[in-house]
Amino acid sequence: MLDDLTLVGLRPSLVRFCLKMIGDSALAEDIAQETLLEAWVHQHELRDQARLASWMFGIARNRCLMWLRQQKHHATSISQLTQGEAETALMSQMDLEQDLEAKEIAELLEHALDTLSPAMRELLIHRYYDEMSPGTIAIQAKISVAAASMRLQRAKAALYQILHENQKLDGYIMLSGKKGWQDTHLWCPHCGQHHLSVRSTVTELHFICFGCVPASLASTIHTTIPKALFGTAKGYKRLLSHLSDWLAGAWNGMREGLRYCPYCHSSVVWCSQPFSIPGQELQPGFSADCEQCRFSSYLSWEGIILAQAEVQRFWLRFPRMQIVLEQEREIAGQRAVVVTVRSIPTQARVECCLGLEQGKILEIIAR
Numbered sequence: 405m406l407d408d409l410t411l412v413g414l415r416p417s418l419v420r421f422c423l424k425m426i427g428d429s430a431l432a433e434d435i436a437q438e439t440l441l442e443a444w445v446h447q448h449e450l451r452d453q454a455r456l457a458s459w460m461f462g463i464a465r466n467r468c469l470m471w472l473r474q475q476k477h478h479a480t481s482i483s484q485l486t487q488g489e490a491e492t493a494l495m496s497q498m499d500l501e502q503d504l505e506a507k508e509i510a511e512l513l514e515h516a517l518d519t520l521s522p523a524m525r526e527l528l529i530h531r532y533y534d535e536m537s538p539g540t541i542a543i544q545a546k547i548s549v550a551a552a553s554m555r556l557q558r559a560k561a562a563l564y565q566i567l568h569e570n571q572k573l574d575g576y577i578m579l580s581g582k583k584g585w586q587d588t589h590l591w592c593p594h595c596g597q598h599h600l601s602v603r604s605t606v607t608e609l610h611f612i613c614f615g616c617v618p619a620s621l622a623s624t625i626h627t628t629i630p631k632a633l634f635g636t637a638k639g640y641k642r643l644l645s646h647l648s649d650w651l652a653g654a655w656n657g658m659r660e661g662l663r664y665c666p667y668c669h670s671s672v673v674w675c676s677q678p679f680s681i682p683g684q685e686l687q688p689g690f691s692a693d694c695e696q697c698r699f700s701s702y703l704s705w706e707g708i709i710l711a712q713a714e715v716q717r718f719w720l721r722f723p724r725m726q727i728v729l730e731q732e733r734e735i736a737g738q739r740a741v742v743v744t745v746r747s748i749p750t751q752a753r754v755e756c757c758l759g760l761e762q763g764k765i766l767e768i769i770a771r
């Protein structure tokens with residue numbers, strides 16, 4: 405017989421877990437509550453009391469997945485809506501302006517403007533080429549600011565539709581309904597020779613470089629990030645910045661001793677040990693296994709380098725860069741490795757000295 409206190413004690417971490425999975429706090433509370441109830445009703449199915457927590461997280465996980473699947477079904481039913489409804493749905497679903505940089509929007513506009521109506525074209529040119537505020541546009545067109553904003557939204561939605569139909573958004577925005585790997589226009593930060601590909605599952609995003617990883621191993625070797633960490637972003641650039649935030653967070657947590665699982669936020673222990681990936685040599689780096697939800701986190705040496713603020717600024721300035729690991733050696737009595745991050749089109753580079761025992765950065769020099 406389970407006692408109430410044990411169950412209720414798990415509630416806060418269940419809520420956090422559900423929140424991470426579905427990103428809605430009220431709903432997370434509900435699902436956690438349903439999980440407690442289901443556990444109570446089905447407690448006879450739990451044979452080993454020691455596995456209570458992982459059993460309960462399993463229930464919560466299934467409930468979250470079920471909800472996410474229903475949402476997905478809801479999203480695909482958009483095509484059955486009327487034109488007006490579809491437009492509104494599109495507008496709320498994505499905000500081009502937020503997901504893409506002005507430069508990218510300009511590039512995409514170039515291709516698509518010709519197909520838009522003259523009025524919409526003019527509006528978008530005012531907004532994005534002349535960088536007029538909606539207020540200025542309103543004064544010029546002798547309409548209210550609200551009306552100007554509304555027209556802008558419509559023009560953006562129309563533009564999105566055109567870009568979507570012509571597949572011009574491929575590489576910039578994650579397109580829903582597309583299965584498998586999608587090519588992006590982002591350079592792989594490790595080799596700087598190939599573009600990254602992204603794949604979306606119900607709860608996770610996977611990043612891969614097919615230059616660094618042979619296609620036959622793609623299903624086992626990729627960077628996996630819980631989708632909940634990305635919020636609603638659909639632009640690849642934004643996804644990548646979330647990824648670097650996540651890396652920085654994981655590394656900071658490691659450094660400050662606040663070690664937590666990115667899925668359920670239980671505390672975990674990061675160990676400096678090579679981690680094995682099927683079909684590959686042992687990967688040097690750090691790993692942490694979560695005892696609550698069984699998620700294994702890995703932070704490779706390159707991952708730690710990419711987590712550094714200096715390197716992230718460099719990455720932003722030089723989107724096409726390469727990470728070169730040198731031989732392990734001893735620096736100031738510590739096992740260490742020198743990692744060079746260099747821009748491919750220019751001579752710019754940053755040298756990082758990484759202490760291998762604690763994953764500490766011993767020195768960073770920009771050259």
Ligand SMILES: [Zn+2]
Pocket residue numbers: 592593594595596597598613614615616
């Ligand atoms: Zn690569």
Ligand SMILES: [Zn+2]
Pocket residue numbers: 665666667668669670694695696697698699
């Ligand atoms: Zn966990």
